[in-house]
Amino acid sequence: MSVTVEAPRIEHHREPLGIGERMPRLSWRVASAPSGWRQAAYRVELEQRGAATSFEVQSPDQVLVAWPGEPLQSRERVTVRIAVRGADDAWSEASAPTSLEAGLLEPGDWTARPVGATRNENPNTDDRRPSLVRRGFEAREGVVRARLYATAHGVYEAELNGERVGDDTLSPGWTVYGTRLRYYTYDVTALVRPGHNAIGAWLGDGWYRGRLGWRGGFRNVYGYDQSFLGQLELTYADGTREVIATDHSWRSAPSPILQSGIYDGEDYDAREEQPGWSAPAFDDSAWEGVQERHRDPATLVAPTAPPVRATEELRPVEVLTGPSGSRILDFGQNLVGRVRIRVSGPAGATVTLRTAEVMQDGEIYTRPLRAARAADSYTFAGRDAEEWEPRFTFHGFRYVEVGGWPGDLDADAAAGALVARVYHTDLERTGWFESSDPALNRLHENVVWGMRGNFVDIPTDCPQRDERIGWTGDIQVFGPTASTLFDVSGMLSGWLRDVAIEQLPDGTVPWYVPVIPAVDKWTPMRPGAAWGDVATLLPWTLYERFGDVAVLEAQFDSARRWVDLLERLAGPSRLWDTGFQLGDWLDPAAPPHDPADARTDRYLVATAYFAKSARTVARMADVLGLAEERTHYDALAGEVVAAFAEAYVNDDGTMTSDAQTAYALGLRFDLITDPGRRDAAAARLAQLVHEAGNRISTGFVGTPLVSDALSSGGQVETAYDLILERECPSWLYQVEQGATTVWERWDSLLPDGTVNPGQMTSFNHYALGAVADWMHRVIAGLAPDAPGYRRIRFAPRPGGGLTSASARQLTAYGEAAIAWRMADGRLHVEATVPIGAEAVLDLAGAREETLPPGTHTRDVAQTA
Structure with missing residues (x-):
């Protein structure tokens, strides 16, 4: 088999036209190679300024390698090809070319x-x-x-x-x-x-x-x-x-x-x-x-990410008639976009389109939109045929009430005349998951739709009401899932630049970016745990998932300044136990009027994040070769961890806040260091889950962590009990209620079918969908084990009565995949490692092993 190389990628661009980088980095995938082949060198062939040049580099690297040519000038066009060879091989054929063009750089x-x-x-x-x-x-x-x-x-x-x-x-x-x-x-x-x-x-x-x-x-x-x-x-x-x-x-x-x-x-x-x-x-x-x-x-x-585009069209699945006689289109999916109409009508007549995510009492229900009108109107010119779609707005909706339609709006007429066009930042899909449980698959699909609807140029919190802003806490907790499902590297690294710009001189990170005026709660800005920690944790997530050291270089000062602020706020005690905090926002036990009134002490949350961020900045410094900074922040993190344990962890491993989120933080942030206490904490967390009837008891902070805290703490079956529960509050409760996206509140729709009376009741919010990353890593068993998936960890943990699961991940090296099924007490696994990467296979009941590129099958007996 010959070695073949795909056309190279330029930075994180899908279309390298008008790019802003003067020395763009290059990445490529090796599409085929003989068994056991490994890249030992690469050659970059450039056609630049009328001359053909080539640069040979002895290196196995193939992701975001340095630009070897002259720095780009404004408007400059360059053609790039890549050839590779193994240790004892001849050079491969050069790849298909990629043409790039610089924008206006001066x-x-x-x-x-x-x-x-x-x-x-x-x-x-x-x-x-x-x-x-x-x-x-x-x-x-x-x-x-x-x-x-x-x-x-x-x-x-x-x-x-x-x-x-x-x-x-x-x-x-x-x-x-x-x-x-x-x-x-x-x-x-x-x-x-x-x-x-x-x-x-x-x-x-x-x-x-x-x-x-x-x-x-x-x-x-x-x-x-x-x-x-x-x-x-x-x-x-x-x-x-x-x-x-x-x-x-x-x-x-x-x-x-x-x-x-x-x-x-x-x-x-x-x-x-x-x-x-x-x-x-x-x-x-x-x-x-x-x-x-x-x-x-x-x-x-110049942009670092694709623009917002229409990526899909949906036709109505049903035309409903409300008690008032209203005509309502059901598109069958809560989506973000606009409705296009094709119809003729008399000059001066007007069609109105009112959108909503849900219905109540047979009519569209617009209270959750708050002060957003969320309506479009078209006045006819009187031509034989007219087509129109709004240009400069977008709506979050499943249902559309149509008023003033000329003629009968039945199902046949609607199917040809009204189309919902789905809009979002046109990111490349990279992650897929499937299991033997249809409800779990629907949950995953809801997470995907929720992400699509909330990645409209910036990572927003909701796409339908009078808000739609870039809340920092939401993307901080959802970042790993976003980075699994889509290639968000260019979009989120660009947004992080705005985070650094909006950061105050004292290090305070705004609650949302870009900043807009608000009411007293948000202006003047105050530091808040989990939200401000986006400055440290999101860059690290992008580095882990995409292998991009440049994002750490660009954001290190912002991250450091945030942790320095927390150090000043905590003082010698190393406990961040003062000031305004949202804590475990939207804990299901919190009353509708006070979403911050959670079961977990908000200052426990704040101190936990202080420790996590300090440790993360130390890791960033280590990657960047900043020895003095690494030593400082590593020592600071150790002091905060010790203070956390003294203040919030009892001798028997229980916690002062005896709540799911508290244990999830202590376990996942490695704040409980004694092995005996860790085991006890994990057992207590499992006990709390069972005492709650396997229903969720976490808000924005605890939800991304609780499943991992259980599964990594030896409580895998409890983690399955939690995710497979169907009673309210739970992930699958939403699925059982007909949700097609993830909700803001666990009970945005109450069990009696009415909408939650809280002022914040979005039916398209991605934060609680952060569990999808755990589904990929633990249920299916596919996770990065080195930055950018250079090494992959295949470690499925079957349970919950599932008979199969699979995941695919399009990495910078190619597609990694795993599929497993249970039959007759044996686990059958097939795993694919892309060329240029390696994998660790970790199966219960078998010795851990390293896998080279290729497809591998294993069959392992499973004990009860």
């Missing part, structure tokens, strides 16, 4: 300035109707390359010669705009024609100046203007370049969008359309001039 590359209408920039008026902006231009014969570099104050969609540019939406997304405003690069070569051309953009408020936050929210958080910044660059065959940039020569007009907001939806009047407005022949003499706005080019950055 502030001086930008001549464009943001432009937009001035009529709706008065903060004292309700006139917020979005604008169109456009300009005509001439192009000579011989255009060989055309690139549009674009962003906005607000959100935008660009058009060129009447055609939509790109397939992204809600761009440029949500960042700390004053410091980092993303721009996107589009290849528009095929759209430019010799002679007359036109370019334009739709604009919307988005996060930049739209309503953000709860209790009415805030507008104009980042600015009053709604502006487009675009730079179209035409490269001709003779090597000359022409730039058409946004400036005072552009024109503006009101768009057919009457209003648009992230929370409130969009209203569109097709009678206000100006057909052909982005085509060359359009007469814009009646349009207004534009106002140029200021933008520091130094803040313009």
Whole structure:
């Protein structure tokens, strides 16, 4: 068998067009090789600046290796191929090429300035109707390359010669705009024609100046203007370049969008359309001039992750009629996106679409949306056929109430005329799980759908109500599961840069990033355990799952400053036992009006996280070769662990907070170091689970840890009892209630079928779905055992009456997989190790062994 190499990957980009890295790292997978083959060297072949060069490196590394060529210049295009060889082999054939292209890397590359209408920039008026902006231009014969570099104050969609540019939406997304405003690069070569051309953009408020936050929210958080910044660059065959940039020569007009907001939806009047407005022949003499706005080019950055895109379409599974006579579409799945309609109607008639996640008393139930209107409307122009989808909003919904529909809206009509389009950051799927229990499989699918719906440019807490912000605690606990299910490396490393920017000088990490104004509880910002610890734990998770040392380098100062703050707050006692804390948020025993009133002492939680973060910073320092810092934070962690044990762990291994979360923290964070106490703590945790009828008793903090605390503490069957329980509160209770995503509260829907009366009752929240990572690692038995899955641990722990389970993980080296089944008292296992990695096989009843690349089968007797 010959050695074959896949086309290399550039950094974490799925599409390396307009990248921002001057020396991008390279990764590749070896698709096939003879048995026993191992890479000993690699060769990078570059076509750069008109010359072909190659660089040979003696190394087994194939993930995120250093760029060997010259640093990229703005707009530079390079073709990369990879060849490899073993210790005694000839070089393989070079891989298929990957072409990459740099974006605009220097502030001086930008001549464009943001432009937009001035009529709706008065903060004292309700006139917020979005604008169109456009300009005509001439192009000579011989255009060989055309690139549009674009962003906005607000959100935008660009058009060129009447055609939509790109397939992204809600761009440029949500960042700390004053410091980092993303721009996107589009290849528009095929759209430019010799002679007359036109370019334009739709604009919307988005996060930049739209309503953000709860209790009415805030507008104009980042600015009053709604502006487009675009730079179209035409490269001709003779090597000359022409730039058409946004400036005072552009024109503006009101768009057919009457209003648009992230929370409130969009209203569109097709009678206000100006057909052909982005085509060359359009007469814009009646349009207004534009106002140029200021933008520091130094803040313009290329994205590190894919944009938000439509990734799936769903048709209604049923058309319902409510007691009021309302017509309601059930899409069968709680999703995030928008509804597209295709229908004809009389001019001036309006169709309204109101969205909701749940129904109650036969009607859509919108109280959980709080102040989010979550509705769209379309007013017909009166054409024979009209198609429309909102542009600058998104909704979390399963049900859509349709009002004003022309004609009968039965199931047949709805199936062809209304489609739910699913939107989220277009991440690559990397993790799959399946078992012999259909309910467990549905739980896993709910976690996947919940993640998709809450990864809309930033990791949000909920996609439907007047919030949708980047809570740091939620992604801190869900990070391992997110990193298993999808390749979040580029998205979350980019978001962590905003965390560092928003971090206060004293080290305080905000509750959510980007920061928006809030009410007294959140502003001024105060340090909070589990939420602020995202600065330490999420970078470490990304390093463990993707092998990226650069994320540790980028975030080390932020992580260190957070732990230094905790050291000051705790003082000589090393106990963080003062100040505001959310603790084990949404413990099921907490009353609806006070979700922080948990069974576990909130200061026990805070001190536990202090120890965990200090230890993690020590590990980061060790990886980065910072010996002095490693020694300091390692010693600090030891002091905090000792203080924790003295304050919260009794001599018999029980804890002062005799609650599931307390034991989960003590065990999983290695805060109970004495072996006898650890065994006793694990036994007590199992006893608490059984005393609760195997129902869950943990909130946001304890839930990601409790299953691991049980299984690693010798209580595997209790861990299965916990996850397979179907009574409220439990994971499978939600499944039994028909959930298609994970809820914010264990009982967002009460056993009597009514919605929980609490103010925070989202039916799409990913935090409690963090158990999916345990399902992959323990039930199926596939986990990283070295950063980036360079070494894999196959260690399934069957139980709970399951007869089979499997997991697949697309790693940087290729697909790792395990499948097991129980039959006649024997465990049959098949495991696949990708080329470039190795694995440890750890089966109960068998000696641990190391597996080379390839597929391996084992058959082991299992004792009762």
